Amino acid sequence: MAAPVVEVQNVSKQYHRDKVEIRVLSNLSLSIPEGGFVALMGPSGSGKTTLLNLIAGIDRPDSGQVIVAGTAVHSLGESQLAKWRTRHIGFIFQFYNLLPVLTAYGNVELPLLLTKLSSKERREHVETALNLVGLGDRMKHYPRQLSGGQEQRVAIARAIVTDPTVIVADEPTGDLDKQSATEILDLLGRLNTEFGKTIVMVTHDPRAAERAKVVRHLDKGELN
Amino acid sequence: MRVFKLIYMNALRHKLRTSLTILGIAVAIMAFGLLRTVVAAWYLGVNQAAPDRLITRSKNGITFTLPVAQKQAIERIPGVADLTYSAWFGGFYKDPKDFFPQIAVEGVHGLSLYPEFIVDSAALDAFDKEPNAAIVGKTTMDRFGWKIGDAVRLTGQIYPGDWDFVVRGVYTGRSEATDLSQFLFNFKYIDQRMQVEMPARAGQVGWWVIKIDDPAKAAAISAAVDKEFENSSDATLTETEAAFQQSFVAMAGTIVFSLQVISFLVIGVILLVAANTMAMTARERISEYAVLKTLGFNGKHILGLIAGESLLIACLGGVLGMIFLIPVLHGVGVALKAWFPAFIIDPKTYPQAAATAVLVGILAAVFPSWRAIRVSIVNGLRRIG
Numbered sequence: 001m002a003a004p005v006v007e008v009q010n011v012s013k014q015y016h017r018d019k020v021e022i023r024v025l026s027n028l029s030l031s032i033p034e035g036g037f038v039a040l041m042g043p044s045g046s047g048k049t050t051l052l053n054l055i056a057g058i059d060r061p062d063s064g065q066v067i068v069a070g071t072a073v074h075s076l077g078e079s080q081l082a083k084w085r086t087r088h089i090g091f092i093f094q095f096y097n098l099l100p101v102l103t104a105y106g107n108v109e110l111p112l113l114l115t116k117l118s119s120k121e122r123r124e125h126v127e128t129a130l131n132l133v134g135l136g137d138r139m140k141h142y143p144r145q146l147s148g149g150q151e152q153r154v155a156i157a158r159a160i161v162t163d164p165t166v167i168v169a170d171e172p173t174g175d176l177d178k179q180s181a182t183e184i185l186d187l188l189g190r191l192n193t194e195f196g197k198t199i200v201m202v203t204h205d206p207r208a209a210e211r212a213k214v215v216r217h218l219d220k221g222e223l224n
Numbered sequence: 225m226r227v228f229k230l231i232y233m234n235a236l237r238h239k240l241r242t243s244l245t246i247l248g249i250a251v252a253i254m255a256f257g258l259l260r261t262v263v264a265a266w267y268l269g270v271n272q273a274a275p276d277r278l279i280t281r282s283k284n285g286i287t288f289t290l291p292v293a294q295k296q297a298i299e300r301i302p303g304v305a306d307l308t309y310s311a312w313f314g315g316f317y318k319d320p321k322d323f324f325p326q327i328a329v330e331g332v333h334g335l336s337l338y339p340e341f342i343v344d345s346a347a348l349d350a351f352d353k354e355p356n357a358a359i360v361g362k363t364t365m366d367r368f369g370w371k372i373g374d375a376v377r378l379t380g381q382i383y384p385g386d387w388d389f390v391v392r393g394v395y396t397g398r399s400e401a402t403d404l405s406q407f408l409f410n411f412k413y414i415d416q417r418m419q420v421e422m423p424a425r426a427g428q429v430g431w432w433v434i435k436i437d438d439p440a441k442a443a444a445i446s447a448a449v450d451k452e453f454e455n456s457s458d459a460t461l462t463e464t465e466a467a468f469q470q471s472f473v474a475m476a477g478t479i480v481f482s483l484q485v486i487s488f489l490v491i492g493v494i495l496l497v498a499a500n501t502m503a504m505t506a507r508e509r510i511s512e513y514a515v516l517k518t519l520g521f522n523g524k525h526i527l528g529l530i531a532g533e534s535l536l537i538a539c540l541g542g543v544l545g546m547i548f549l550i551p552v553l554h555g556v557g558v559a560l561k562a563w564f565p566a567f568i569i570d571p572k573t574y575p576q577a578a579a580t581a582v583l584v585g586i587l588a589a590v591f592p593s594w595r596a597i598r599v600s601i602v603n604g605l606r607r608i609g
Contacts, residue, residue: 058518058602059600059601059602078523082522083520086519086520087520089518091518093515093605097515099512099515100237101230101233101237106226106229106230109226111519111520114521158519
């Protein structure tokens, strides 16, 4: 059994909407080993995305600990957290969230601008990532010139270009047709099996969840 | 380099909005430059005044005259290096609306106290010999299409009647700011006629021009001149040429002050235009900033993107405004030539306009940046599972 790369220990999280307190996660614990592929399922409002955000270091728990790649994420300051995310997290969004003014190349290169890599090294990394997702011939295309599936593949290339420790995907097939969804899931499967990437994926789609090694269900902020 | 490209591409996203904002800033910067130039033109006489010249006028007011007999008394005062007099003629050529200053001077000697006027020797000879010779500034010559040798009839308002002159010379200026609108002629010409037609007004000059040997003694010499005549019916008020010119500006003080206020209000308008654009831009891109933050970009990066775009738009508007300013100033200068003889852009206006554009670019980005940085990634993405 590989050592856990993600450890969520007794985490609770609540939000305030107007004067209403909404408890999203309740004393939740989760451990994901290195090279794991976990699908988080559950109804809307069950806390899936909140849990994903805590693992990705874009939100903080009210209590408990989130340790990813040996770092207590919850204890980092904003600036440290930003640097940490660049190094350890690759994020894939449901709606791709590519910058429309940049080409596929420019979008994939974005996280690398925060590193000390030279222009030549960045080019090598970007080309590798885009070739990996099968879009080596679409580097100069803008998002509006790509299909939804292609956009999501560019987003995946952006997520993996820094060779992150963990890839977090928030409903990566939620906005795609069946064919494109299959291609994306195939790609995520390859990243996990061939490249050993740890993946945490939120999904509503049982077929997507089938690709994961472990499926966890959340309901009312608790893991079943 | 990539970041600059991103800023540039972002600025081009809403081409119409960006273009209108740039145009708005350009017009505002142009208006700012124009207003500053008008204010500077008003103060031109003050700024161009010679420090070694004093003006002595009647203590009763600028419209009161002084007797030419005061000359010897003033000349005796220590520190007075040279002395001449002038008088305001106040006539018009054909149409009373076509204003230009006509000043009677003490012949060639009178001109010698104004080294900023360049006149050729032939013109000075004629000016000395012919009683009705006139030397005219190039601006007024061009304005009326006069040539050397032309006869010009002025209708006097202060000195009633028709007065015939012959243009014998054109003066130019040692600097671009020299007033080239004056029509200069010999005081004796009007004084001799006054002796016949209105003897009570003969021998009366408008003001004295005193050249002093040391500008540092201006206050003491002024006091000495005024003391000389303090108990006479022709009491004087002596001041530096700059102060004398300032008194004319002061007459229009409210207008000048209003122009200054408006010029700064214009900056406020630019700021609002730019801030509105940047606020809309930042609001539309909150989710993109959240994505960038997710990728590891921090508050400083977001600030750089917003402020960079704001600066780019403001600077483009500023450059365009300064380009617009040149022909506009030329056009306005021609239209207002009678009132602002040297309507030239103050060299400080360009750096002021550039600084204004930069300042607007920075200030317009403050609130949108603060807001974009402050929004959490989760709220920016608007996704709660």
